[in-house]
Amino acid sequence: MTSARPNPQVSTPACLHCQLPIPLGLQSAYCCAGCAVVHEVIAAHGLDQFYALRETASPARTTAHAYAELDDPAFQRLHVARGPDGQARASLYLEDLRCGACVWLVESAPRCVTGLTGIRVDLGKSRADVAWDPSVTSLATVARHLDRIGHPPHPYRGLAREALRSREDRALLIKLGIAGAAAGNLMLLAIALYAGLFGGMSRADTGFFRWASMCVALPALGFAATPFFRTAIGALRVRRLHLDLPLSIGILAGLGWGTANVLRGVGEIYFDSLAMLVFLLLVARWIVLRHQRRASQAAELLLALTPSRAHRVTAGVPTDVPIEAIIPGDIVRVLAGEVVPVDGEIVSGQSAFDVGLLTGESQPIDVAPGARAHAGTLNLAAAIEIRATAVGEATRVGKLVASIAALAVKAPIERLVDRIAGRFVAVVSSVAVLTLLGWSLRSVALGAEHAMALLIVTCPCALALATPLAVTVALGRAARRGILIKGADALERLATPGTLFIDKTGTITAGQLAVVSWRGDLDAAGIAAAAEAGSNHPVARALRAHAAASGFAAEVREQLGHGVRAVIGGREVLVGAPAWVRQRSRSQPAIEGWIAELAERGETPIVIATDGVMRAVAGLADPIRPDAERALGTLAQLGWTVRLLSGDDRRVVQRVGAALGLPAAQCQGEVSPEDKVAAVRRARADGPVVMVGDGVNDAAAMAAASAGIAVSGAAEIAIEAADVYLRSPSIGDVATTAAGAQATLATIRRNLKFSLVYNLIAGALAVSGLIHPLIAAAVMPLSSLTVLASSLRSKAFRS
Amino acid sequence: MTILYLILPLALLIACAAVAAFAWTVRSGQLDDIETPPRRILFEDEARCDRDR
Numbered sequence: 001m002t003s004a005r006p007n008p009q010v011s012t013p014a015c016l017h018c019q020l021p022i023p024l025g026l027q028s029a030y031c032c033a034g035c036a037v038v039h040e041v042i043a044a045h046g047l048d049q050f051y052a053l054r055e056t057a058s059p060a061r062t063t064a065h066a067y068a069e070l071d072d073p074a075f076q077r078l079h080v081a082r083g084p085d086g087q088a089r090a091s092l093y094l095e096d097l098r099c100g101a102c103v104w105l106v107e108s109a110p111r112c113v114t115g116l117t118g119i120r121v122d123l124g125k126s127r128a129d130v131a132w133d134p135s136v137t138s139l140a141t142v143a144r145h146l147d148r149i150g151h152p153p154h155p156y157r158g159l160a161r162e163a164l165r166s167r168e169d170r171a172l173l174i175k176l177g178i179a180g181a182a183a184g185n186l187m188l189l190a191i192a193l194y195a196g197l198f199g200g201m202s203r204a205d206t207g208f209f210r211w212a213s214m215c216v217a218l219p220a221l222g223f224a225a226t227p228f229f230r231t232a233i234g235a236l237r238v239r240r241l242h243l244d245l246p247l248s249i250g251i252l253a254g255l256g257w258g259t260a261n262v263l264r265g266v267g268e269i270y271f272d273s274l275a276m277l278v279f280l281l282l283v284a285r286w287i288v289l290r291h292q293r294r295a296s297q298a299a300e301l302l303l304a305l306t307p308s309r310a311h312r313v314t315a316g317v318p319t320d321v322p323i324e325a326i327i328p329g330d331i332v333r334v335l336a337g338e339v340v341p342v343d344g345e346i347v348s349g350q351s352a353f354d355v356g357l358l359t360g361e362s363q364p365i366d367v368a369p370g371a372r373a374h375a376g377t378l379n380l381a382a383a384i385e386i387r388a389t390a391v392g393e394a395t396r397v398g399k400l401v402a403s404i405a406a407l408a409v410k411a412p413i414e415r416l417v418d419r420i421a422g423r424f425v426a427v428v429s430s431v432a433v434l435t436l437l438g439w440s441l442r443s444v445a446l447g448a449e450h451a452m453a454l455l456i457v458t459c460p461c462a463l464a465l466a467t468p469l470a471v472t473v474a475l476g477r478a479a480r481r482g483i484l485i486k487g488a489d490a491l492e493r494l495a496t497p498g499t500l501f502i503d504k505t506g507t508i509t510a511g512q513l514a515v516v517s518w519r520g521d522l523d524a525a526g527i528a529a530a531a532e533a534g535s536n537h538p539v540a541r542a543l544r545a546h547a548a549a550s551g552f553a554a555e556v557r558e559q560l561g562h563g564v565r566a567v568i569g570g571r572e573v574l575v576g577a578p579a580w581v582r583q584r585s586r587s588q589p590a591i592e593g594w595i596a597e598l599a600e601r602g603e604t605p606i607v608i609a610t611d612g613v614m615r616a617v618a619g620l621a622d623p624i625r626p627d628a629e630r631a632l633g634t635l636a637q638l639g640w641t642v643r644l645l646s647g648d649d650r651r652v653v654q655r656v657g658a659a660l661g662l663p664a665a666q667c668q669g670e671v672s673p674e675d676k677v678a679a680v681r682r683a684r685a686d687g688p689v690v691m692v693g694d695g696v697n698d699a700a701a702m703a704a705a706s707a708g709i710a711v712s713g714a715a716e717i718a719i720e721a722a723d724v725y726l727r728s729p730s731i732g733d734v735a736t737t738a739a740g741a742q743a744t745l746a747t748i749r750r751n752l753k754f755s756l757v758y759n760l761i762a763g764a765l766a767v768s769g770l771i772h773p774l775i776a777a778a779v780m781p782l783s784s785l786t787v788l789a790s791s792l793r794s795k796a797f798r799s
Numbered sequence: 800m801t802i803l804y805l806i807l808p809l810a811l812l813i814a815c816a817a818v819a820a821f822a823w824t825v826r827s828g829q830l831d832d833i834e835t836p837p838r839r840i841l842f843e844d845e846a847r848c849d850r851d852r
Contacts (some may be wrong), residue, residue: 100838100839102836122835123834166831170826170830170831173830205803208804212811297832438830509840
């Protein structure tokens, strides 16, 4: 019994597991073998609730891998912990964890695998912590089960780094909590003081409240603000100005001045505003940190996907060992078709490597003894042996992952903020000195008071919040729409319009053959559909989708690459390529004309003949996506010049371009990967270039462009080279990404302008001695809240 | 108003306790994953494995 409900709105049968339409003609309840396996496993274990819980559906992926390396003693020593209760524990990376239903399915595994005692999933990290009884089952058994339910597991590497990070995250979160609690309580105390200011309060009571404020503020803020002090000192050491410097000066000046005034018993204290300031800044920092974590996790998945086992050769005999057992100096054998597991030097054998993953190079390179081999490259031709020089995180791919994580740290716009901060420090400190000197003509105490007020109220809180908030909102919204953007700098590079190269005609077309024109006898359509009823060929699918079959075909003989011959209702029917049909039937001038006409337009002509006479010609092509025209209009409006740059047939590219109204000069077909890179380089001379693609052959062009966009189904290397990954291969999302990037940059600029204007006004008030702590307390959080509201109001990626 | 001299320190002590409790939840890792638990509450109890309870 299954609870899968095919969507009633879809007329074609839907896959029982993923609900995508089943390819026509496939006599199955599933769209692919993966879905069939997964659905059977789920049903056999009574886990049908999965279908009620899930939020998204996509075809399942399983591998037939045996996972024997997970039970190897060397692997177990490194990755498996033994509890005092005799239980073993390990962490695994799971592929394709998407929503609550996946979590439920994986966490139900103990019902299906005897001996598996517990499994906890962390959806954000795609990680599962498993515990099992080693006397009953093995990790490989558990891994095989997870694979069969559509979540192929990989050993979770970098646990040490993860532990370090979670310590960092926790420390920041505690500081955030302390700052928040201090801000709330100080505000309550401040309200009492302000009320006393207007309503009258005894001197002793006022003093008591001031002392209480100080007792809360000094320890809490002194501790919570340490991250700012640390970066400020670090930046000063390398003689650079960082935004944290003015922040630190403001916080320290405020705390010092407030303490002095509490001890003296006169003068203003700013503890409440300062606490609010520190709290909001920590919130911003925490948001940014969470985003960086996500970007680097995506990169680490790549490392997790490199092989987990290797064939170590000792005394000429290869043994399968987990990758962790390999130490530099070991000899490793790599068979043809396998991914190289370590960095090293080739000692014997000759082969060709596909190094696309590392360099974006699309052509295989020949290797011989003495050549360097890198982990992550694919051995194409023959078995070779490698002497390992580096393993794991020390390999080139490991370092690449580390550099991607480091790249995520700072975008140019954030450096712009740092530059502004530099000038800001210079201006504010000179104005503060001038204020001190100017007011000192009347009274030194007054001068100090106003200079201090200036330093505190101009503390650039909104400035520090402006970029992270806008970027966070944009990336979050984009991700919900299936647009994954790697970082703030990608957004920035997509915001300035220039040339947009589209490699894949598939981004503009539906990606499936369809009958787009018909010449001749219309009745022949039904006959053709009947003749093709049993075939799974793309042409057959297109003909079946075009018309309902009339009659039943007998004696069907399919000749691959040519056509189909069948007998329908006693008549002999031929459906196929013109040359093949021509040999078997009488030609007609009209039909020949149509064949030439359709071929000229870039369509594939398919001829239908009955009883030896040609009856009709169908023109097959990949039709334009319905949203393509509107998307190209949006892109043109944003200022982008769209160009097609494809390896496809020239006529096909011209047809697609013409259908969309692109000038013929902007549509190039039959372009080699090298020419793509050259075209991108040429275009870069005139401005920013965005490359949209999906293949290994595009990776180099994407890397050469100012920004790359990879679409769904792209090769791993293309996804790595790209700044943006689209979950659906549609040109509509490309336009949305470009528009969203521009809107985000506009929001960031608006935020920066606003915070500068605020500082100008507050600074002017402080210089003229008109600022009151009450105004400071109100305006400071208000400025931050305005920046927050402005970021949330942003039009970027709003559906 | 002298009661304030007793109430205020008491209130601050309670606030300290709250902060300490928060620090404990963070340190024990309860806030490491804030994505999965909100989904987990939707699962039927029966679906959790009965065998090891």
